[in-house]
Amino acid sequence: MSVDTQHPRGNTVREKLNSYALVRTSLSSERSLLSWMRTTASLFAFGFSIIKFFDFLEGREEGIQFSEGPKYLGLLLICIGALTLALGVVGHNGRLRIMRELGLLSYTQFSISVSAALGLLAIGIITAIGGVLS
Amino acid sequence: MTEMKSTSAVSPDTADSPDDSTIRDLRLPGALVRTALSSEQTLMSWIRTALSLFTFGFSITQFFFFLDQSAGGMGLAGGPRRLGIALILMGIMSLAFATLEHIRRILGMKKEGLPDNFKYKVPIGSAFSILAIGIVAFVTVLMKWHL
Numbered sequence: 314m315s316v317d318t319q320h321p322r323g324n325t326v327r328e329k330l331n332s333y334a335l336v337r338t339s340l341s342s343e344r345s346l347l348s349w350m351r352t353t354a355s356l357f358a359f360g361f362s363i364i365k366f367f368d369f370l371e372g373r374e375e376g377i378q379f380s381e382g383p384k385y386l387g388l389l390l391i392c393i394g395a396l397t398l399a400l401g402v403v404g405h406n407g408r409l410r411i412m413r414e415l416g417l418l419s420y421t422q423f424s425i426s427v428s429a430a431l432g433l434l435a436i437g438i439i440t441a442i443g444g445v446l447s
Numbered sequence: 448m449t450e451m452k453s454t455s456a457v458s459p460d461t462a463d464s465p466d467d468s469t470i471r472d473l474r475l476p477g478a479l480v481r482t483a484l485s486s487e488q489t490l491m492s493w494i495r496t497a498l499s500l501f502t503f504g505f506s507i508t509q510f511f512f513f514l515d516q517s518a519g520g521m522g523l524a525g526g527p528r529r530l531g532i533a534l535i536l537m538g539i540m541s542l543a544f545a546t547l548e549h550i551r552r553i554l555g556m557k558k559e560g561l562p563d564n565f566k567y568k569v570p571i572g573s574a575f576s577i578l579a580i581g582i583v584a585f586v587t588v589l590m591k592w593h594l
Binding site: 315316317318319320321326329330333334336337340341343344347348350351354355357358361362365366368369372373425426428429432433436440443 | 472474475478479481482485486488489492493495496499500503506507510511514515518521523526527530533534537540541544545548551552554555556558559
């Protein structure tokens with residue numbers, strides 16, 4: 314959501330202060346979502362690497378067969394990442410909805426942070442499906 | 448008791464000293480600076496996020512490429528490369544849009560009364576530098592330039 318900082322709601326100083334307090338709170342909420350995205354990205358990367366690394370070790374030498382444990386661990390990490398990111402997006406959206414009701418102004422409904430989070434979620438789901446199929 | 452309260456609880460708004468007329472009302476400029484700093488922290492958070500996406504994307508691609516090469520090319524590097532490209536591309540796009548949005552917020556606040564001496568160029572410059580690094584990483588992975 315592209316927050317409007319040029320046209321604070323109201324004309325009095327007190328009303329403008331309220332507007333900017335809401336802008337700061339929405340930015341703080343966005344930073345929390347970004348923290349979730351970083352956490353999720355590292356979970357995806359570790360999960361995917363574990364799955365692929367053991368695939369590679371099995372493929373490199375004939376006759377080596379690992380248990381399914383590492384694969385399940387990798388998938389679990391990816392799923393935990395996807396779940397926490399989804400919950401983060403839901404929480405951020407809820408906070409934004411409340412702030413809009415309280416008077417937060419924006420230029421567009423399109424939110425870069427929510428779109429990026431959903432993109433990361435899609436990458437994670439595709440990765441998990443690829444991990445199951447491999 | 449009530450008398451004590453009424454004499455001790457003097458709020459700054461009702462204080463009536465002879466110098467009051469010379470004191471500037473800094474509440475709105477203060478709020479604007481706090482909001483601009485908050486926007487800057489958000490941009491720096493975007494930089495960290497994009498940087499971790501670049502790092503993971505690039506490392507996964509290169510690690511599995513070298514692993515594949517060391518084993519004589521089993522064709523296992525395709526999946527990691529696709530994941531790497533997706534992660535780096537998402538980092539580039541989100542950092543670019545977030546930087547533009549930050550610039551828009553700062554310009555909006557400048558029109559609304561953000562003090563002129565507010566320094567806002569350093570984080571924007573850092574964001575563009577990280578963006579350039581991301582673009583180099585993306586081209587490297589896309590063109591298979593394994594340095």
